[in-house]
Amino acid sequence: MKLSFGTEVNHQPNYFLEKIWKGLMLGPGNLEGSYQDYQRRHLEKFGKCWDGDTFGEFLEPKIHTIRRDLDNEWRAGMEIQLVIHLNSTDEFQFAPILRCQSVQRIQIDYSNLINDKGPAVFINYELIDKETLVQLAINDGFATVEDFFLYFNEEFSGNLIHWTPLKY
Template identity: 30%
Template sequence: MILGFKKPFKPKLMDGSKLHSMREDKPGRWKVGMKIQMATGVRTKAYECFRDDLVVTRLQHVEIRYYGKVPGEVLAPVIIVDSKRLDDASVLELARNDGFKTMGEFMEWFDEDFEGKIIHWTDFKY
């Protein structure tokens, strides 16, 4: 199944520093063992499939919650993976493993509450 990415993530996917991707999956489409086709420009003329040699090795439920967030205020999120709240070090590790250099970048991308799945293609687990 196609897993679309913005172009800045491509080098991190190619060098192996991005270990997973977090996505909404309300219909439950993603399953362990599915082949992953990583691409940029999905549904455009610029479509490029740059990796198709990986499979889903694990799925983990993830929640990102900004409790008490006030507009303009920087508030670190609470992140829960498979019903376990991550400590600060694990939150930073999750951000980096998802392709972000800093927590600030991660929080800009995930700037509101989120619930979905971590799609893994390595043996890593939180």
């Protein structure tokens, strides 16, 4: 199944492709091909590409994604095609086909009934602590928890789709 990624959040570059490439460089262990080939093809198609060093010092790898999944379609073992510009003439698969390693339920609660200091985040129906929340935000491609909540700025229920063995 295709997972589409934007290249901006709030009109600012999100570097999700580069962060995913960095995660692939570190290796989830289930790649069917070389991510460098996809970087080269991206350069050929769009005229720009991460060289591996430019962002290496400040980019943390993006190793999962959070999606609304109203029909609960995602399952462990499914193929994942990571794309940008879905359903357009510029649609581009920017990484090798990956396997979904696991799926976890995620809810973000803004009611202040659970946490009067801000939103509460649950993974598989368990409230996560601040340390786990920081790691979740970074692993999902956000620089800070504040950036995570700027994006997820309302009640949310969906799935956390993993292409690495990590679970929370």
